[in-house]
Amino acid sequence: MKYLSTYLLPFLAVAITASSLLGCAAKTALVYESKGDRQCESGGLTAQQSAAKLANVSIDVLASLCGNKTGISMMAMCGAPTSNILLHRIDATYVDDAKALGFENVNRLSSGTGDEGYAITPCDE
Secondary structure (H helix, E strand, C coil), rough: HHHHHHHHHHHHHCCCCCCHCCCCCCCCCEEEEEECEEECCCCCCCCHHHHHHHHCCCCEEEEEEEEEECCCCCCCCCCCEEEEEEEEEEEHHHHHHHHHHHEHHHHCCCCCCCCCCEEEECCCC
C-alpha cells in the first residue's frame, strides 16, 4: 500500500495532467483576402504584406500561402481583377478579428469539390 501512495499516485497525477494539456492544442483556421492585382498589370499585395496586416494587430501568422479562387468566371480584360488570393493560417480564436480587417474564413470556399473553391499556387515573390 505504501508503494501505491508513494510512487504510483504521483505518477498517475503527472500522467493525467500531461495528457489533458496535450488535448488542449490550439485550433487554427485559414483566412484569405484578395491579392488585389489586376490582369495585364503587375502589383497587388505580397504574402508578407498581407500577413503584416494581421501581425500589426497582434494576430500571429503561423503560415502563409498563395492561391486562387476556382469555379468562378472572371472577365478576361486588362485592368480587370484576378482570382488570386493570399491565405494565412492563424489561431481560430482570431478569425473575427481578421474578418474586421477584410479577411474571410476559407471555409466560405469549398476545397475545390463544389462550384466555388480554391487552389494553392506558388507565390510569385
